[in-house]
Amino acid sequence: MITTIKELIANHDIIASGFPAIADLSNYGTKGTPVHLTSLAPTILLEQGISEYYALELPRNTVFNNAEEIIAADLPVRKYCVSKVDNAAELDAVIVSRHQGTVNILKEQYPDAPVLENIMPADIKGKHVVGTLPPHLISSAGAYTPVTIKGFNYAVDGDLSGQELLDRMVISNQAIKLVEVN
Structure with a gap:
């Protein structure tokens, strides 16, 4: 809606x-x-x-x-x-992030997952997306595991890296399915 x-x-x-x-x-x-x-x-x-x-x-x-x-x-x-989604491991994983430090960390956990840029809904349909996407794109994925930064605020935080990124990054342990309600 x-x-x-x-x-x-x-x-x-x-x-x-x-x-x-x-x-x-x-x-x-x-x-x-x-x-x-x-x-x-x-x-x-x-x-x-x-x-x-x-x-x-x-x-x-x-x-x-x-x-x-x-x-x-x-x-x-x-x-x-x-x-909640319980079968995310059965889906092909893809990494979505514009932040190289985040991509590097996620590639350690998902070494075979391609990194996608300029995402369109068709690119992630039926896939397990790991990273950061807005809800209107998440709803196209088969499953989504968000990667967030504790306390992140676009208005004051810049490009995090190194230990600060490691300390604040949270990779969810639960995949979800998001459906837009019309």
Whole structure:
């Protein structure tokens, strides 16, 4: 279901989490059904007992410093359902990351997995994707294992490397399937 952030705020009580600018959206939208809006990895949401949520469709390389900037941009918002996948090891694995340090670490765990760039939905259909993707692409994968950086904030964090990357990188131990709800 594609809507916009302004429409979501106008019709729902927003429970927001993730990047600080997104989390600040909890201060908006105080009527209607409570909904989760987040930039957190879907596996983290499952751990919190959340299986249905909304995510902003963020333009690549865009940084928002606060909720007001997100609202002014009136970004598209999509609704998703997330569930666990137990057969990810049976699927062909691919690595998706634009960060070379992350790719190097993932290649140690998935030595035969190709590294994909400029991903289109058809590139990952039926595959086990390991890395970082936005939800609208995750929903094309057969299974997804997210790689996240603890406390990462686009507005203040730069390109991590070395020990700091190793200390903050989290490779999920649970693969998921993400389905967009229409």
